[in-house]
Amino acid sequence: MPPEVIHLGEKFAAFSDHWNPRIVGDYNGNEMRVVKFKGTFTWHSHAESDELFIPVSGTMKMEFRDGMRELAPGDVLLVPRGTEHRSVAEQECSALVFIHEGEPNTGAQPSAYTRPKLDRI
């Protein structure tokens, strides 16, 4: 059988909680995760992995120590490894996130938002 298509709408319909990534696939040593953002995350960085954000619905902001970026569907933002950042979403935003396999969602800065074990959906 050929590889299955990942239908993001079905994946996002399968959960409603915020800041709790689910893994939907694997790509060259990275995990493809789906996440719903709402509110303000905690500052963190990933020492060994770039992180990619692709909003699918809603808008979000990414705060950096030296500025802020706004993201909407049709945009892609790469956060280079080692760069402190935190996500902010005034309204719910659903996004695809790529990061190295097993990398904690809060990187090297554990917080109440850390999800040590991610489900696969």
Add this chain to the structure above:
Amino acid sequence: MPPEVIHLGEKFAAFSDHWNPRIVGDYNGNEMRVVKFKGTFTWHSHAESDELFIPVSGTMKMEFRDGMRELAPGDVLLVPRGTEHRSVAEQECSALVFIHEGEPNTGAQPSAYTRPKLDRI
């Protein structure tokens, strides 16, 4: 300055030719490429890299030796390394494609569609 947002609409507006990927960013040793598909590509595989297809506008099909998948915006398709495939698009389809840095677009099977040196836009 914080990292720049990649606006895919601007990237796709910057070129019109088919089967000629442009690099728009780098992610953990992979290139993020934008491509416009129209017609039928050549059969090929990538021995050492998974390949990820994320349609942004239009629809496309991915043919495999054992079947076919259809893709539209909101879908993601991972083609595992070593898997023969070819893209087909009856109407133009614009897509984001991820693959290892430097990997030829036709993998180990050069054809008239091979683009040895990709531009960055």
